[in-house]
Amino acid sequence: MLDQLTQLVQQFGEEAVVKNNAVPNKHNEEVIKETGNSIFSGLQKIASEGGVEQLAGLFQEKTIDSSNPVVQQLTQQLSGNLGEKFGLNTDTSSNVAGTLIPQVLNSLVNKAKDPKDGSFQISDIVNAISGNSGQASNIMDTISKYGVQFGLDQNADGKLDVGDVMVIAKSGGLSGFFGRLFKK
Template sequence: MFDQLSELVKQFGGDAVVNNPAVPNEQNDAVIQEAGGSILTGLKDMVANGNINNLTEILSGKAAIDGNNPVVQQLTEKVTGNLGEKFGLSSDAAGSVAGGLIPQILGGLINKAKDPNQPGFNMSDLVSAISDGKGGGLMEAVSKYGGQFGLDQNNDGKVDMGDAMAAVSKKGGLGGLLGKLFGK
């Protein structure tokens, strides 16, 4: 997951980092790497701290990925602080890097995870990476909100392993189940 995230940071880092006069050219690669690591750590922190409602909304496409989104705001604060601390960038310079990268990177991650033509990269990989492979609270949110996304396969009012088994046995399998959750 970190490799895919790093590629997206490099892809979108041109304007926010490379063409930013506040970031010394010799620090471009390190700033890009730090931004990617900070974003992944920030997402993991959200899951670990139980802040998953907003994350679930953004992953499912129910919330806009912009500066008003709480997930974007929290990640922007984290990246801004880390860049300022590690590279001595001013708050404004670090904030412009974070603000220029985060919405594009999150959008890119979600689009790649939803795209069936992206081999080796899917929503379950993303969920696994940000939950340290446990699913944790994020999977609890799927259970809690799964009915809203049409995941209650057996209409018993909850999303559980029975629904997963029913979805896997139906046309579309597990991909279809995840597709329903994430709007595909």
Template sequence: MLEQLTELVKQYGSEAIINNQDIPNEHNEAVMEETGNSILNGLKGMAANGNFSELAGLFSGGKVDSSNPVVRQLTEQLSGNLGQKFGLSSEASSGLAGNIIPKILGSLIGKANDPNQPSLDISDIIKTIGGGNSGGLMDAVSKYGGQFGLDQNNDGKVDMKDAAAAMSGKGGGLLGGLLGKLFGK
């Protein structure tokens, strides 16, 4: 997921960051790196704090705009980081964050929900956001997933094998389907 996120930051950063007069050219690369880090760390933080329903709502096809609580939180975080680390004005940092976060997340979610995008695997996203451990998002999926028909291989538990089975075409866009079923979205 990190590679895809980095590519999306570069893709959308050329317009929002490089062509932005409020950002000195010598900070362009660092601002792009901070953007990617803020998104990834923000998503990890939300998972660590148990904000699963918000994450599920976002990844299951929820609006990716300033009204979405995940987008709003990530925008505020990036805006604060840009102001603090690069001395950008509040207006410049919030404008940049409000512009780029929805574009990056929208594209990331679109790719995750597209069965024709094999480079972005749901298990990688869950491992990355959940920190790759047994806690967090995957535990919630495992704990509640059987109740919502997510046990793809009928072995009595919901795990990465079920995620792989769903990715193989049994459930369409796995991220939306898996998390959407889990949280009733």
């Protein structure tokens, strides 16, 4: 997943890093790589510290912006890393982090929500950031809980599972199911 995340950072890094005169060209590649690493390790840290609701909440957002607590935490971490590792001043590192983090997370979450895009799966993301630990099931349980709250529990068993997906698939397709789950 880290490679895929780095590809997203490269995609959005053109303006924030490469065309940014405040970032020395000799550091462009390293800044992009550090951004991907910081996002990944930051998400892992949030998961390990019990931020299950915050992470699950990312998948409920229509647009992830700088007001999101996960974005704020990741931006602060990346900004510090860029200043420390590459000598970027506070304004430059804050601008790079504040631009890239929301863009990358929006793209990541939207790709995971899109049933036609197989590049990211919610379960794969959750497993990667939780290290395939018990936290993965906690995060998936929280996502499932939100799905039940949104009326997606089709068989009234109190959980969101494959049985619910099958009922919805027969009556309107998976795109409707994921659309309702993620408010699309």
